[in-house]
Amino acid sequence: MANREKLINTALALLLPALALAAYGMGEPFYVTLATRIAILALAAAGLNLALGLGGLVSFGHAAFFGIGGYMAGIFATHAFNQTPLFTWPIEIAATDQMPVIWLVSAGVAALVALPIGLISLRTSGVYFIMITLAFAQMIYYFAISWPAYGGEDGLSITMRNGFPGVNTLDPLNYFLIAYGLLLLVLFIFTRIRDSRFGAALQAARQNEVRVASIGIRPLRIRLAAFVISAMITAVAGALFADLNRFVGPSMLSWNMSGELIVLIILGGTGRLFGPVAGAILFVLFEFALGGLTEHWQLFLGLILLGVVLFVRGGLIGLLAGKVHHG
Amino acid sequence: MAEPVLNICNLCKSFGALKATDDVSLDLYPGEIHALIGPNGAGKSTLIHQIAGTLKHNTGSIHFMGRDVSALGVSHRAQLGLGRTFQISSLTPEFSALRNVMLAVQANQGSSFRFWQPVMADASLKDRAMHMLERVGLVDRAPVPSAELSHGERRQLEIAIALALEPKAFLLDEPMAGMGPEGSKRLTGFLDTLRHEAPILLIEHDMDAVFALADRISVLVYGRIIATGTVDDIRRNPQVREAYLGESV
Ligand SMILES: Nc1ncnc2c1ncn2[C@@H]1O[C@H](COP(=O)(O)OP(=O)(O)OP(=O)(O)O)[C@@H](O)[C@H]1O
Ligand SMILES: [Mg+2]
Numbered sequence: 302m303a304n305r306e307k308l309i310n311t312a313l314a315l316l317l318p319a320l321a322l323a324a325y326g327m328g329e330p331f332y333v334t335l336a337t338r339i340a341i342l343a344l345a346a347a348g349l350n351l352a353l354g355l356g357g358l359v360s361f362g363h364a365a366f367f368g369i370g371g372y373m374a375g376i377f378a379t380h381a382f383n384q385t386p387l388f389t390w391p392i393e394i395a396a397t398d399q400m401p402v403i404w405l406v407s408a409g410v411a412a413l414v415a416l417p418i419g420l421i422s423l424r425t426s427g428v429y430f431i432m433i434t435l436a437f438a439q440m441i442y443y444f445a446i447s448w449p450a451y452g453g454e455d456g457l458s459i460t461m462r463n464g465f466p467g468v469n470t471l472d473p474l475n476y477f478l479i480a481y482g483l484l485l486l487v488l489f490i491f492t493r494i495r496d497s498r499f500g501a502a503l504q505a506a507r508q509n510e511v512r513v514a515s516i517g518i519r520p521l522r523i524r525l526a527a528f529v530i531s532a533m534i535t536a537v538a539g540a541l542f543a544d545l546n547r548f549v550g551p552s553m554l555s556w557n558m559s560g561e562l563i564v565l566i567i568l569g570g571t572g573r574l575f576g577p578v579a580g581a582i583l584f585v586l587f588e589f590a591l592g593g594l595t596e597h598w599q600l601f602l603g604l605i606l607l608g609v610v611l612f613v614r615g616g617l618i619g620l621l622a623g624k625v626h627h628g
Numbered sequence: 629m630a631e632p633v634l635n636i637c638n639l640c641k642s643f644g645a646l647k648a649t650d651d652v653s654l655d656l657y658p659g660e661i662h663a664l665i666g667p668n669g670a671g672k673s674t675l676i677h678q679i680a681g682t683l684k685h686n687t688g689s690i691h692f693m694g695r696d697v698s699a700l701g702v703s704h705r706a707q708l709g710l711g712r713t714f715q716i717s718s719l720t721p722e723f724s725a726l727r728n729v730m731l732a733v734q735a736n737q738g739s740s741f742r743f744w745q746p747v748m749a750d751a752s753l754k755d756r757a758m759h760m761l762e763r764v765g766l767v768d769r770a771p772v773p774s775a776e777l778s779h780g781e782r783r784q785l786e787i788a789i790a791l792a793l794e795p796k797a798f799l800l801d802e803p804m805a806g807m808g809p810e811g812s813k814r815l816t817g818f819l820d821t822l823r824h825e826a827p828i829l830l831i832e833h834d835m836d837a838v839f840a841l842a843d844r845i846s847v848l849v850y851g852r853i854i855a856t857g858t859v860d861d862i863r864r865n866p867q868v869r870e871a872y873l874g875e876s877v
Contacts, residue, residue, distance in 0.1 A: 496746040498734050501723075505731050508720040511682060515718070516735040516793055517706035523740060627723050627773070 306622035310575040314485070316582070321477045333473040334545070335589065339581045340480040341541045346565040346577030347487050348534030353563065354572030355495055356527045357507030361559050362418070362434030365441045366532040368554030369414060370407035370539025372445065375457035375549035377403050382460050398463045400470070400479070400544070404537045411536030412529050414441075419528040423521055435556060442554040456550025463544050470544070480541050484578070487534055492574060494530070503527050504627075535562070564606055570618030572625065579617040631694060632657050633797045633827050634679070639688035641671075641678060641851075648674040649685065650851035654829075656797055661819065661828045663838045666848035672831045673715050675848070676799050679829070680712045681705045693796060707738075711795025711826070715802050717782035721775035725766055725785050728774050729757035732792035760788040765814070779806040787815075791822075798828040804837055816840055839863075847871070 317336050324332030345367050352358040380387050380396030388394045397403070422433040446454050462470050470476050494500050506513045506520040513520050543549035552558065561584070569580025587605070591598035613620045634656035641649035648671040656662050664672050677683035679690055681702040690697050697705050706712075719728050730747060733756045734740060747753055761767045764784040769777060774785060783803055790798055803819075804812045816837045819828060823841075832838050838845065839859050846856040847868050855865045862868055 493744050493746070496748065497744055498740050498742040498747055498750075500743075501727065501731055501734065501747050502740040505720040505723065508722055509718060511702070512718045512720055513731075514702040515680065515682070515706055515712060515714075516732045516789065517703050517738075518731075518735045518740050519701075519703045526741070625722065627727060 303626045306573070306575075306618065309618065309621050313575050313578045313582070317481060317578070318477075321474060321481070325474045330473045333477055335585060337473070337477040337480050337545055338542075339578075339585045340477065340484045341538050341545060342562075342565060342584065343578040343581035344480065344484045344487055344541065345535045345538035346562050346569070346580060347484070347491055348531045348536075348538060349562045350531075350566050350572065350577050351491060351494065351534065352524075352528050352531035353566055354576065355500060355507065356503045356524055358423070358524060358528060358531075359431050359563065360434045360528070360531070361431045361556065361563065362422075362436075362438030363532070363535050363562050364554050364556065364558035365418075365438035366411040366415060366535040367539035367542065367558055367562070368441065368445065368549070368551070369411050370404075370536035370541075371543035371549035371553040372451065372457070372539075373407040373410060373536070374403055374463060374540040374543040375459055376451055377406070378459040378461060378463050378544075379451070379457060381463070398461065400463050400465045400540070403463055403540050407536040407540045408533035411532045415529045415532035416525070419525045419532075423524050423528065435559065438554065438556065438559055442551055442556075445551045445554055452550065454551060456548060456552075459543060459547040459549070462547055476545065480545070483537065483541065487537075488574060488578075495574070499523065499526070564602070566616075567606060568609055568616050570616030573616070573618040573622075576616055576618050583617060630658050632691075633693060634829065635691040636675075636679065637689045637691070639675070639678065639685050639690065641674060641683065641685050647851045649678065652688070652848070652851070652853055654846055654853065654856070656827045656829050658827055659823055660843040661823050661830055661841045663830045663832060663842035663845045664848055665832065665835075665838060665845060670848040671851040672848055673801055674851075676712060676715075676801050676829070676831065679705075679799055680710055706735075706793065706795075709793075709796030709826075710799060711790035711793040711797070712799035713783075713786040713790050713801055713803055715805070715831075717779075717786055719774040719782060719785060719789075722773060724771050725761060725774055725777060725781075725788075726754070726757055726770040728785060729760050729788050729792050730754060732789040733757050733760075736793050757788075757792060760792045761785075763791060764788045764818070780808060780811055783807060784811075784815075795826055797826050798822070798830075800828060801831045802833060803830075804832055804834045812837060 317340055321333050321336040349363045352360055377396050378398060381398035386393045387396045418437045422430055425433055451457050464470055465479055468475050502518050502523045506523055510520050565580035565584050566576055568583045570576035587602050591601050609616060632655040636654045639649050639652045666672055678685045692708060730753045733753050761770055764787050766784050766788060769781055783806060787803060804815055807815060812834055819841055842859055844858060845862045846853050849871050854871060855868050
């Protein structure tokens with residue numbers, strides 16, 4: 302079964318660049334963008350999968366981190382374009398339009414925000430945890446709406462997509478490759494964390510918190526670290542997403558977005574390495590196929606999700622590859 | 629006599645109107661097995677929970693290694709050296725027997741914030757965990773998810789996990805339960821040697837095992853300790869015979 306999962310993962314990993322290359326070759330940039338969108342959503346969900354899949358932490362507030370990344374990309378792009386400094390006080394800091402810097406800042410800011418949110422919300426569990434993470438995300442959502450400097454309700458357009466050293470990011474295939482490369486990197490990091498000592502403690506805490514405490518490991522610390530790392534990854538995805546759409550608005554911070562990320566993971570397979578990828582493919586396909594037919598495509602998505610939760614517990618990966626094997 | 633490793637003083641715990649622990653005082657000395665016996669619902673497990681910290685006592689004190697641990701959480705007390713097993717096995721069900729013990733070895737090494745090296749390639753964890761499984765006779769079952777182990781095997785795994793912690797005191801809640809006569813006998817022999825590694829507070833219904841092992845016995849009835857003494861003291865105590873041992877002696 303473990304081998305079968307590897308095969309499926311490889312197929313999924315190849316599917317995205319195949320789609321992007323084929324579309325590019327046929328001069329269909331729209332489909333390249335679609336593949337990029339899948340890669341970025343998968344990246345965001347891979348971040349959440351660390352907390353939700355491995356740690357059992359159902360964060361209903363990850364849009365906050367996704368949006369933080371998005372706003373970082375938007376804010377940097379705006380300042381860089383207008384050639385105005387980010388800050389003038391206490392020292393003047395100039396903006397850059399280089400993506401690697403923006404990603405690092407996004408991850409850093411997300412970590413700073415996730416730390417207090419995690420410290421407070423991880424003292425609860427179950428439904429309370431879901432509601433508290435949602436509440437924090439909503440606070441940030443309303444903050445963004447009421448902050449006119451960066452667009453308020455209208456959001457922020459990115460006139461010039463941010464750059465990457467040595468690469469023309471305006472070319473859709475190049476941009477796909479950046480997003481896809483980052484996705485593969487994060488999936489690799491995910492496997493290392495999952496199989497590490499930390500990952501063992503995190504997964505054990507999901508299965509039996511009292512057991513973990515009884516051998517002398519504090520579940521709260523482990524979960525907090527997972528929550529923060531998870532937020533950092535999702536924030537980087539948010540920065541990519543804003544650059545893809547050349548727009549960031551409060552909708553990136555909304556609870557729908559948090560819900561979508563959870564839906565992605567459940568569709569694909571909770572806690573599975575390629576669950577977020579499978580989920581993102583399914584989600585974007587549904588959005589694309591059903592969205593063309595009816596405005597109420599999310600209703601159908603809801604029904605499909607219900608079916609997955611009731612009948613195929615492990616999502617698509619679980620359906621194809623069977624149960625997780627822990628060794 | 630040496631200082632007690634564990635010292636419990638005037639401990640009280642109520643669940644609503646029910647006094648589950650009623651003014652209990654009890655010591656555990658180095659090298660000894662102190663058995664705690666009593667009828668079902670007497671409050672034995674509740675006492676273990678309070679020592680381990682999974683339940684908070686209402687009044688009284690718990691000193692471990694000369695230190696008041698009353699305010700400390702479960703994981704902190706475990707780090708200080710309290711190794712306990714649960715009456716109802718409490719394991720990480722998806723993990724194999726081996727990984728359950730490896731996690732305990734890892735906890736004992738105090739190093740769970742390592743994010744990069746795969747545990748399954750870590751010989752220092754694996755060898756040590758295998759050794760613990762060997763000691764409880766569970767090596768053959770190392771790769772089996774703990775959810776798929778038999779009841780008795782899970783009890784053995786609980787002990788292997790406690791061993792891996794190299795604790796300063798063992799709190800064992802009915803380790804023989806569900807082991808069968810053969811397993812009980814083997815475990816009795818094992819615990820007899822284990823007391824030299826660390827003293828054991830042993831809750832057990834198997835009277836043969838208790839009488840064979842215990843240096844001292846405390847009898848708990850309705851949350852109160854009605855007698856503490858050597859095996860002979862307890863066998864002869866009329867109150868104990870009446871309240872608990874009945875005609876079974
Ligand atoms: N969390 C709880 N809330 C309320 N009552 C409880 C709780 N835990 C235990 N009790 C009650 O406290 C009493 C002591 O229970 P405990 O499990 O400690 O008994 P025990 O001596 O371990 O019994 P056994 O030999 O059956 O394991 C029982 O009457 C039980 O119903
Ligand atoms: Mg009990």
